[in-house]
Amino acid sequence: MSKPARIVALATADAPHTLSQPDVVEVARTLFSDRFPGFDRMLPVFDTAGIKARQSAMPMEWYLTPRGWPERTRAYLDVAVGMFERAARAALDRADLKAADVDMIVTVSSTGIATPSLEARASASLGFRPDAARVPVFGLGCAGGVTGLALASKLAKASPGAVVLLVVVELCTLSFRMEDLTKADIVATALFGDGAAACVLRCGEDGFAEVEATAEHTWPDTLDIMGWRVDPTGLGVIFDRAIPPFARTNLREAIVGILDRQSLGLDDVDRFICHPGGMKVIDAIEASLSLQQGCLESERAILADHGNMSAPTALYVLDRERKRGLPDRSLLTALGPGFTLSTLTLRAAA
The missing domain is CATH 3.40.47.10 (Thiolase/Chalcone synthase)
Structure with a gap:
């Protein structure tokens, strides 16, 4: 194996x-x-x-x-x-x-x-x-x-x-x-x-975290939520549907399904490490997953100091959590065009 x-x-x-x-x-x-x-x-x-x-x-x-x-x-x-x-x-x-x-x-x-x-x-x-x-x-x-x-x-x-x-x-x-x-x-x-x-x-044996599992979930009929349009002067952003209410309503079910396929539940995750799309998105994630309000401290700190950098932002949050000390199991998550939830289940290195 x-x-x-x-x-x-x-x-x-x-x-x-x-x-x-x-x-x-x-x-x-x-x-x-x-x-x-x-x-x-x-x-x-x-x-x-x-x-x-x-x-x-x-x-x-x-x-x-x-x-x-x-x-x-x-x-x-x-x-x-x-x-x-x-x-x-x-x-x-x-x-x-x-x-x-x-x-x-x-x-x-x-x-x-x-x-x-x-x-x-x-x-x-x-x-x-x-x-x-x-x-x-x-x-x-x-x-x-x-x-x-x-x-x-x-x-x-x-x-x-x-x-x-x-x-x-x-x-x-x-x-x-x-x-x-x-x-x-x-x-x-x-x-x-x-x-x-x-x-x-x-x-091998080196490293600060082991990738236990990876998964994605794409919701149907959501191409209009986020993306780029190609304009004569460059790329133009698409936010045709509000992301925070969508996340608040739909995120939990998708994550529960992902974890269930890994024989895990929400309680098996010690820390949700999330891409902070914006302050309202962070609030929506906490509400959807029934997390204690304000617990996504690193997400708010990275957003405050760097803004939403798109793809690298979740890795900035992971780096901050790495420095603070990862718990036994974390779920790294991000929402992106598609509209897609992408996740990594991580185990802290012994």
Whole structure:
């Protein structure tokens, strides 16, 4: 019987610029109030988002000029490759490994288009072997960190002895726009930040957590809840249905079903580690799972300091919980386009 995959190391890499929420509010008020009727009624979303600051790919002034696909893509490639390299190096250093030790690279990113993909562009700088397998993944959105980690764990388990590197990079702020404003664009401006995270996985005795199981649940007829639309000027965010009430109503049943297939129940989970899509989403998760109000402390802390970075955010929360000390069993969860719940059942290393 093959050994389970373990997370040997985890590291994060922040985007190079910091945007304070009060500064974003003032800029948004200046730019949007004359262009979007009823903008003042949308202002509370900046206060209720639970965000103090977030990091961004570009400085504030870059966002004040209308940008098209070529400019957004150049910014994505310039910044995302650097963040990929920083996150990967940090995770490999923590695992006491070199890039040449990596056998498979899983790259998750849905906020820009790169062909060749990011791991190919970073290969020479990092020193990946020419025979390292490359697995770029696009389209997972906010669930990408958890789904990518699940995929990496399956690859590690299927190839005992192989070193699998997962790198997740998202530059959500590059979708900020001043033209063709919608309510969803304003919500995105209040919530989104940029970030990267990397994990090293392999089978064996090393590591801080063992991947006990992975699972997904996709609800039918929910394609309109979350995603990207392809506009002439770049990617535009889709929030056509409110996520918090959907999570409050539907999350529990899906998680109970997932755990039941693993011969587990809600009481067998010592800590739910969740992607914090926003403060209202965190509140909805606590309500749906009957968790003590306020118990998702790390989720709120990451949201406050980094915003919603899409896919890397759940890994930021996991890293914070790792530093605090994981309990025996955790369930890592994220909701993303599809509309899909992605989960990993983790056991703390003995």
